[in-house]
Amino acid sequence: MGRAPGLSVRLKLTLSYAGFLMLAGILLIAAVGLFLLRNGELARNEAGAMQATPGTTFVKGFAPTAAGAMAFLLVFGLLGGWILAGRMLAPLNRITDATRTATTGSLSHRIRLPGRKDEFRELADAFDTMLARLEAHVAEQRRFAANASHELRTPLAISKSLLDVARTDPHHDTGELIDRLRTVNTRAIDLTEALLLVSRAEQRSFTRERVDLSLLAEEATETLLPLAEKHGVTLETRGDITPTTGSQALLLQLTTNLVHNAIIHNLPDRGTVRVTTRARPGSALLTVENTGEQLAPELIPTLTEPFRRGTERVHTDHAGVGLGLAIVKTITQAHDGTLTLTPRPEGGMHISVELPSTPPAQHKGPGQT
Template structure:
């Protein structure tokens, strides 16, 4: 934003200090003058020319005093303002560096806590979060580009084959193109869902997580039966506030992930919704292969998959748990992934409980 040039804050503070000091000096000298001019002085009041003598002796002294106050105020005010504004200069320099794209710089203002140091610490915290967010977005964009390039490359290869061999059976090529195109559409919709949740551009309403868990389990029951997985749901009323569509997507992703990443046969999935003081909790557990804590910590990153043993027709796009994480954060909740000792995962989503006073 272009602004016309003006006085610096240091100059303004200097003039303010000087002006205040001069005003105090004028008031003090004025009080002295009133004292000398109005109060009766026994033994002096009868002296001829007393008042004129007082004026002649007081005026030069007052002028010297005011001149000294002016010089002292300007010099002292300039030094004092510079010392007081030095932290602000460091914050301004860090802001300019951040505006130029350098997010790794930190102010780290030394000294005891005051308003400037609170501002500097808050700015450092903002830079750290912004740096992490930008790094995450860059990784996400790179992974998304890679994932989208794969179906596009496959489609191009299939079309090249069909053009090079016109007599080839087109049924197989069309079927493969349909599958590849469906995967690209699913990936694009997932990316849009992540962006929407990350921006928190949704309307909040009252939601019962236990009902969403039952709806997700009912919708995915055929998939569980196909995989030979036993699906069990339980829980109490768990009221929270948020986007019903996004929270249903969160629940569906968790249950879907628990089904497809399971044992080859006789696997199990447990879905439980419960309430704690001030929060509601959705827990999804599944049997499966052993998962290390190091691997569990990476599963919420975009395009990360727990195992390669995933059926091709339900492999997903690698954004299931990344979407869960984004939706959870958008609802001010926490997501925890814990490996089960016997194999599989326990995934817990904890969200703020709905305020019962909101309906009153």
């Protein structure tokens, strides 16, 4: 944004300091002069003389001294104000330099302003926190782009290989090639749709409406019941009405991803998945708990990163596209919620999603809209 040049803040503060100092000096000299004039008038009335009293003469002699004092205050105010303003604005200059450094793309720089807490230190600390979050976000986006490129390149490379085989070997089983191409193409479509879903959730380009998490939990478990039966997993759903506000489609995707993840990453047989919804004061809570293998605590934070899976589960038949919990995290953040992953001591994981609740609808009387 182009702006016309103006006075610097330091010069404005200098003039302000000098102005207040001059005003204080004028008031002080005026008070002293008034006091002297009053005392001289009283002395003249008591003496009954018409000529000027010593007090009056002193007042006349005080004027040049007052003018000299005002000149000194002006010079002292300007010089002292300039020095004080420079010292006061030194932290702001450091913040400005850090901002210019950040605009060049260097997000690793930190202000780290020393000293006790004040307004400038709070601003510097907030700026450092913002830079740290931006740096982490940019790094995450770069990893996401690199991983997405790798994941998308894999099905395309397989498709190219299959097509090359079909072209060089016309006697090859066409049905087998078509089935494999269909599988690879389906995976590429699923991955692309997942990437679009992540982008849509991050941009928060959705309409908010009243949503009941308990109904979404029931719908997700009913949809995934055949998959659970196939894996020998028991689904348990309970909870009261749990209202919140958001996109019903995105929150259903969130719930489905959590239940699907809990079914797939479970015990080989006789596993359990418990889905619970509960309304709290000011929040709506959805929890999904499953049995399964024991997970290392250091592995938990990485599970919500795009294309990150447990090392033991990468090559399973149901590894998915690697965006299940990443989508859950993105949708939760887009709804101003909190996602918490906790490993269970006996194996498996406890995942909770806490969203802002919806206040109950007020009853409207006749004629109210």
